[in-house]
Every structure is written in C-alpha cells, then in structure tokens.
Amino acid sequence: MSELTDISLAEARNGLRRKEFSAKEITQAHIDAIETGNEALNAYILPTPKLALKTAEIADKKISDNEARPLEGIPLGIKDLFCTKDVRTTASSHILNGFTPTYESTITRNLWDAGAVMLGKLNCDEFAMGSSNETSHFGNVISPWRREGSNAPLVPGGSSGGSAAAVSARLCLGATATDTGGSIRQPAALTGTVGIKPTYGRCSRWGVVAFASSLDQAGPLTRTVHDAAIMLKVMSGYDPKDSTSVDLPVPDFEAALSGGMKGLKVGIPKEYRMDGMPEEIETLWQQGIEWLRSEGAEIIDVSLPHTKYALPAYYIVAPAEASSNLARYDGVRYGLRVPGGDIIEQYENTRSAGFGPEVKRRVLIGTYVLSAGYYDAYYLKAQKVRTLIKRDFEQAFEKVDVLLTPATPGPAFALGEKSGDPIEMYLNDIFTVPANMSGLPGISIPAGLSNEGTPLGLQLISRAFDEEMLFRVGKVIEDAAGILSRPEDWWSIT
Amino acid sequence: MKVDDATVRNIARLARIKVSDEEAISLKGELNGILQWVEQLNEVDTDGVEPMTCVTEMPVKMRKDEVTDGGYASDIVKNAPEKAGTFFVVPKVVE
Numbered sequence: 001m002s003e004l005t006d007i008s009l010a011e012a013r014n015g016l017r018r019k020e021f022s023a024k025e026i027t028q029a030h031i032d033a034i035e036t037g038n039e040a041l042n043a044y045i046l047p048t049p050k051l052a053l054k055t056a057e058i059a060d061k062k063i064s065d066n067e068a069r070p071l072e073g074i075p076l077g078i079k080d081l082f083c084t085k086d087v088r089t090t091a092s093s094h095i096l097n098g099f100t101p102t103y104e105s106t107i108t109r110n111l112w113d114a115g116a117v118m119l120g121k122l123n124c125d126e127f128a129m130g131s132s133n134e135t136s137h138f139g140n141v142i143s144p145w146r147r148e149g150s151n152a153p154l155v156p157g158g159s160s161g162g163s164a165a166a167v168s169a170r171l172c173l174g175a176t177a178t179d180t181g182g183s184i185r186q187p188a189a190l191t192g193t194v195g196i197k198p199t200y201g202r203c204s205r206w207g208v209v210a211f212a213s214s215l216d217q218a219g220p221l222t223r224t225v226h227d228a229a230i231m232l233k234v235m236s237g238y239d240p241k242d243s244t245s246v247d248l249p250v251p252d253f254e255a256a257l258s259g260g261m262k263g264l265k266v267g268i269p270k271e272y273r274m275d276g277m278p279e280e281i282e283t284l285w286q287q288g289i290e291w292l293r294s295e296g297a298e299i300i301d302v303s304l305p306h307t308k309y310a311l312p313a314y315y316i317v318a319p320a321e322a323s324s325n326l327a328r329y330d331g332v333r334y335g336l337r338v339p340g341g342d343i344i345e346q347y348e349n350t351r352s353a354g355f356g357p358e359v360k361r362r363v364l365i366g367t368y369v370l371s372a373g374y375y376d377a378y379y380l381k382a383q384k385v386r387t388l389i390k391r392d393f394e395q396a397f398e399k400v401d402v403l404l405t406p407a408t409p410g411p412a413f414a415l416g417e418k419s420g421d422p423i424e425m426y427l428n429d430i431f432t433v434p435a436n437m438s439g440l441p442g443i444s445i446p447a448g449l450s451n452e453g454t455p456l457g458l459q460l461i462s463r464a465f466d467e468e469m470l471f472r473v474g475k476v477i478e479d480a481a482g483i484l485s486r487p488e489d490w491w492s493i494t
Numbered sequence: 495m496k497v498d499d500a501t502v503r504n505i506a507r508l509a510r511i512k513v514s515d516e517e518a519i520s521l522k523g524e525l526n527g528i529l530q531w532v533e534q535l536n537e538v539d540t541d542g543v544e545p546m547t548c549v550t551e552m553p554v555k556m557r558k559d560e561v562t563d564g565g566y567a568s569d570i571v572k573n574a575p576e577k578a579g580t581f582f583v584v585p586k587v588v589e
Binding site for chain 1: 502506512528532573
C-alpha cells in the first residue's frame, strides 16, 4: 500500500496544492492499488485508468498555474448508478448491458468541474436494491474486513458496497454513493467509513439512475468526516434539471466541523432499542452518548412512536416507485433486447432476462400494491404512515438539535448468510430507513469494533437542510472514537 | 394467502416480466411473506392523516415556457438495440 493512497482527501488536497506530489502521482498510486486489489474485492466494475491519467494531467497544469479548483487532482470512484458521458453505466444490471450515456449526471459534472479525477465505476446492488451487494450482475463485492481469525468473506453492505469497499481498502480517496433506504449509511457502518445522506433535495438527482424517486438521494462515502464535508459541498446545489432539488445556498460544511458540542441537545429515541438487538450495539450506543455528554451536550430521551412502521411502509413506497421507474427498460431504447413473437413478448423476454431476482421481486410487489383495488390499502396507507413518521421527527426536533442512534442492527455478515430470506435482509435498514421516509439528513460514523473485530457505526439525524449539525457532531464522535484499527491488506496481489 | 398462482401470473403480465413456473412458485411464497409483513401497518390509526406527497415543503419552481433543450435525436437513439437512422425499430405493432 502506497503512502499516497493512505492519506485522507483533505491531506491529499493540501499535498497537491503544496506540490508535495502531483495529481498524476496520486492518481497512478490509486490505479496501481486497483490493479493489484480489485480482483479480490470486485469493487470496481469498470476502472478508467487512461481517462484518470488524462484528467490528472489537466489538474497538474491547473495547480502549476495556481488555478486549483476545490477538488483539483483528487482521485474518486463513482458508483455505477451515476451516468457518465461516454463511460459505460449499468446500475449493475444486465438490462443496461453496454449502456453508454451521451450525457453526464449533474453531481459528477460538479465533481469534474471542481477538478476531481475519475478512477472508474463502482459495483453496487442491481438498481441499488440490496443491503449486501449480493444482487449485482457483476458479482458480489467482498469487504476488505474479515472477522478476527477467519478468512470467510464478509459483505461490505449495500447497495453502495463497491463504494464502501473501495474507500475502506484505499482504492480511492472518496466515492459517490446513493441512499434510498440506507445504501450510503449501512455500508459505511459495515466498512468503518463515513457516509452521509444529505437532505432530500440537497443534491440533484438528474442523471442518477432512478430507483424510488421520493426517497433517492446521493451523497459521499469517505474515510473521515472532514473528507465528507469537502465532497458534499461540491456535490450539492440547485439544479434546474431536477425540480425536486432545492434552491438554497450550500453552506460551508468544513466551517461546521469545529463547532463542538457546547449548548447542543442530543435526542436518544427509545424506539431504536429493538428487541433482540445485540448487546454490543447497545454498548456502542451508550458509549456514543457518554462521548457527547462529556463534551458538553445535554442528553434528552425522546420518542419517535412510529419508528417500527417505517420499514414496512418503505417496502410499499419504494417498490411502488421502482415499478414505475423501471418500466422504461423495455428493450427498445437502451441496453439489452431479447426478441419475442410480438412486442409484448419482446418486453417480457427482455425484462425477464435483464432483471435479477431481487429487482423482479420488488417490481412485482410494486405492481401489486399499485394495481386496481389495492392502491388505497397499500400505497395510500403507507404514504399516510409516512406523514406520521415525519411528524414524529418534527416533534422531536422541537426539543433537540440532533438524534443519536445505532447505524445498523449488527456488524457485517458473511456472504450468503442473509440472502435466503428477503425480510431478514430488509431488516438491516431498520435504523436508516426512517430518515429517507422523512427526507432528513443522516450520517454514519465509525465508532468502534464488534466482538468479531469488524466495524460498527453510529448514526446522527438532524433537521432538514442542517447537514452542518451532522458534520459538527460527527466530528466530535470521530475524535472521541479515536483512530480505529483498519483492515489488514490481504487483497493486494504482490 | 393473498397472492395465488393466478395473481402472480397477472401481476407479472402487468409488469411485463416473463416468469417460469418454477419462478412463479417461489415468487408466490416471497410476495405473500412480504405482504403479510407489511400488514402490520393496519395497526396504525391513519384516520384524518394526509398522505405524504413530498418530503420537503418547497413550492415547485416554474420555469419560462421556452425551448431550452433538444435537437439531438442521434444521441437519443445511440444506445438502442436496433435503430434506423434516428428511429427506434420495434416489431410490427399495427397490422
């Protein structure tokens, strides 16, 4: 592992500006790391080394001309859900076989305009549907983490499993990710990385492959809270091409990092203490509470009574929206086509061959709950429950500034361990889904290790458009947790 | 059991996904499992509660009624599995 792949994004930014190393050098170091490490991890499904070096050259020119932009020369990985002009984009689905966009997503456009370098496209669950990165057409992502004394492959979480594994294994300085029900925060927690899902509307969804449009939101996955603040600043902003993006100024998230805890009220929602939750999660949570209390926070018990209904409501709303969003994959406009006798049969054959089992399951559930006679009983009911979930949060935020919860109900599990039962897999997102259902920002911060020696994360949730609070309090947790151990490099071919 | 074999067939047809007999059997079990699990929402009293339509209470922006985009038909058809010039080619749908 090279020194240049082991530094934080913030350190890289400083080093590049001080000309301690060039954009080309740090990019090449990451290309080498991908070449030796990706076969074992399967984090990248399309490395783009030539493009990366070409961009790095431009970055070096900018730096030498003293025209460095905010992310000049910073090598990043891009989740394959983001459309990248002239670079294959598949959402890890066979149905988008070979799809090469003729346009760039707004978020990646913002990153390239800020000088960032794309190392390649990252693996994810198919159409971001999964919590373990076991539904990708391109195969499973393997976590760089292993249980102590075991070589059994663990999942990196999902759906942004490739992003989390690549950041954790030092195959990029940071990565883009998306979060519909926890797909940034859950993999971040399972791989010891930082993942923030900003408020719905903070980042443009234009050019991001749609899963569930009222829940989808993109964000960064990084190794430090500071790095997440730097990346999110560039990714955010109003976009006329996404009518749900909000026209609000983007705050200086870096400035929020040094705010400290003095005078802040932290809510502890009692409903996040679930039956059968492992002891170590409870212990971690208590530890988090102590850290914030000792830094001067006032700890207040709050109640979010509809918490337990967030996940079942999500599994009506998200599949319903997915079933209509995925209707566009018809074998006519892009990707795969499997011929049939007539056009209907061609649709059916194409979609049968192109979608994997989890995607089919969700499209069918969505079709069922939206079908005649069931709309009121399912979709409308779920949207009403959603109003109540959001109301719970609004009432809590009358009393507190931020909520502290566990990020996941447990540490990383082994491949195949939970893929037999859909509901058991869905339960992984039990602590992350409520923020999506309410549009609120949430962040997962590495806070400790499990009894198995694998990472665990704590989650913070704040008021809408108050990501600054997440960075402020997140930094306090990060500092209190100190330097956590990191996965030992078993994946590089030497 | 809410979903029987015929219902699986019907929603698969509506969703334009061909399912094999084998798939239909396992889908029936899985869909029933998920639907049974979401039944717990019936415990929640939602009388008089407005369904959520948007998480952020922001007025929708209006834009000027003018053409600002377009004119690249060849880009639009670029990824089509089959095309003729700037047209998508599909099996015959009108006799």
